[in-house]
Amino acid sequence: MDHWGNAVAESFVKGMKCRVCGKSYPVSPNNFCTDDFGPLEMDYDYESIREAISRSKIEMRTWNMWRYREFLPLDHEPTVGLHSGGTPLIKATRLGKALGFDDLYLKNDAVNFPTLSFKDRVVAVALSKAKEFGLKTVGCASTGNLANSVAANAAAAGLESYIFVPADLEKAKILGTSIFGAKVYGVHGTYDEVNRLCTQVAFKFGWGFVNINLRPFYAEGSKSMGFEIAEQLGWQTPDQVVSPMAGGALIGKVHKAFQEAYKCGLLNQVPKTRFYGAQATGCNPITDAVKTNRDQHKPVKKPNTICKSLAIGDPADGFFAAKLIRDSGGWGEDVSDEEIREGMIELAEYEGVFAETAGGTTVAVARNLLQQGKLSPHGKTVLLITGNGLKTQEAIMNNIEPPTHIAATLDAFEAVHVQNQEFPSLVKNTNKGNLLGV
Numbered sequence: 487m488d489h490w491g492n493a494v495a496e497s498f499v500k501g502m503k504c505r506v507c508g509k510s511y512p513v514s515p516n517n518f519c520t521d522d523f524g525p526l527e528m529d530y531d532y533e534s535i536r537e538a539i540s541r542s543k544i545e546m547r548t549w550n551m552w553r554y555r556e557f558l559p560l561d562h563e564p565t566v567g568l569h570s571g572g573t574p575l576i577k578a579t580r581l582g583k584a585l586g587f588d589d590l591y592l593k594n595d596a597v598n599f600p601t602l603s604f605k606d607r608v609v610a611v612a613l614s615k616a617k618e619f620g621l622k623t624v625g626c627a628s629t630g631n632l633a634n635s636v637a638a639n640a641a642a643a644g645l646e647s648y649i650f651v652p653a654d655l656e657k658a659k660i661l662g663t664s665i666f667g668a669k670v671y672g673v674h675g676t677y678d679e680v681n682r683l684c685t686q687v688a689f690k691f692g693w694g695f696v697n698i699n700l701r702p703f704y705a706e707g708s709k710s711m712g713f714e715i716a717e718q719l720g721w722q723t724p725d726q727v728v729s730p731m732a733g734g735a736l737i738g739k740v741h742k743a744f745q746e747a748y749k750c751g752l753l754n755q756v757p758k759t760r761f762y763g764a765q766a767t768g769c770n771p772i773t774d775a776v777k778t779n780r781d782q783h784k785p786v787k788k789p790n791t792i793c794k795s796l797a798i799g800d801p802a803d804g805f806f807a808a809k810l811i812r813d814s815g816g817w818g819e820d821v822s823d824e825e826i827r828e829g830m831i832e833l834a835e836y837e838g839v840f841a842e843t844a845g846g847t848t849v850a851v852a853r854n855l856l857q858q859g860k861l862s863p864h865g866k867t868v869l870l871i872t873g874n875g876l877k878t879q880e881a882i883m884n885n886i887e888p889p890t891h892i893a894a895t896l897d898a899f900e901a902v903h904v905q906n907q908e909f910p911s912l913v914k915n916t917n918k919g920n921l922l923g924v
């Protein structure tokens with residue numbers, strides 16, 4: 487029995503495989519092929535998974551990401567991040583109507599446990615695997631959310647953590663890392679420079695960096711978001727998914743989850759989901775590659791956007807993300823900081839969801855692609871909301887009306903109440919004036 491009394495599952499991992507040349511590797515804390523430096527990916531025995539699981543078996547399990555554990559690369563029961571995943575899929579009727587979608591949903595990982603972003607899924611897998619490898623020290627290069635999640639989960643697991651972030655990160659993302667006792671380094675440089683430093687540290691010190699030498703395990707955690715969406719839609723896949731992209735892994739892993747769910751008998755219909763990628767114009771290597779029809783992205787040297795969580799100039803999975811978007815019949819788009827702020831406010835005012843800048847980016851891109859006719863207004867459309875707005879307050883602080891200060895009397899309230907009715911929306915300073923037009 488595991489932590490929740492579920493029957494203990496066995497491992498279905500065959501090994502690791504190069505995504506470029508297909509060469510097989512034994513399972514180890516390593517992320518690249520020694521022949522061509524191609525990224526390594528987990529390789530599973532799908533026949534056995536198909537025999538081992540069924541919808542009803544999964545449905546009896548606890549509602550968190552580990553109900554899909556046969557598809558995750560652990561040899562034993564998870565030991566880190568036991569409560570991650572299992573987030574709501576919200577039917578977004580009001581936002582759908584405002585944007586022009588018939589059947590819109592939000593997969594809300596802004597309320598993931600324990601650190602309020604989808605990174606809790608990838609870290610749960612990476613650190614459980616790190617413990618299987620016997621690693622005592624872990625770390626990451628991060629644009630913020632990964633830092634929070636590695637620090638929190640490492641603390642709870644009794645692991646030492648070294649976290650490297652660009653020095654200009656949002657305050658809440660730094661605080662939300664340091665609080666857990668992690669060793670935090672604010673590096674003077676871009677994320678890509680931070681990542682290069684971490685690669686050197688990981689191999690020199692033999693530590694487990696979740697998104698570097700543990701990346702093949704880490705990335706698989708994102709699949710759980712895809713499995714959950716399919717199950718929450720009644721074991722169906724949506725027609726369209728809009729995903730924010732940083733390193734470009736999440737979008738591909740949601741696609742992979744849909745394919746695996748079908749392959750292993752959880753879905754009746756072949757998934758035909760079109761994938762749409764969202765970035766900020768201030769750091770748009772992947773959407774630029776899609777729009778200019780290039781296979782290989784051009785790295786963005788100096789990212790400049792309020793959407794720091796997505797600001798990876800040279801994304802590790804950029805090539806695969808652009809290819810998936812094209813092959814699935816989707817598209818990519820990027821939006822300005824002003825549009826990102828509007829997206830955040832729309833999400834909040836229409837659905838009561840306070841998402842971070844990446845959520846605003848996803849909403850704004852969905853609006854834009856619908857207007858371009860690239861996204862269809864019909865069919866099931868899911869927006870991936872990946873992080874929490876309380877962590878990126880500085881991005882919209884100046885766009886939100888401060889509270890009206892009044893004396894503690896009914897007269898005082900009534901006097902300002904009449905005035906305030908002339909300004910019913912909280913939104914100001916947007917390029918549309920009264921953004922929501924109410």
Ligand SMILES: *Cc1c(COP(=O)(O)O)cnc(C)c1O
Pocket residue numbers: 603604605631632730731732733734735736737795796842844872873
């Ligand atoms: C990391 C991150 C992403 C993107 O994930 P990738 O797999 O690197 O593309 C999206 N949203 C948020 C909030 C993130 O922190």
Ligand SMILES: [Zn+2]
Pocket residue numbers: 504505506507508509519520521522523524
């Ligand atoms: Zn190879």
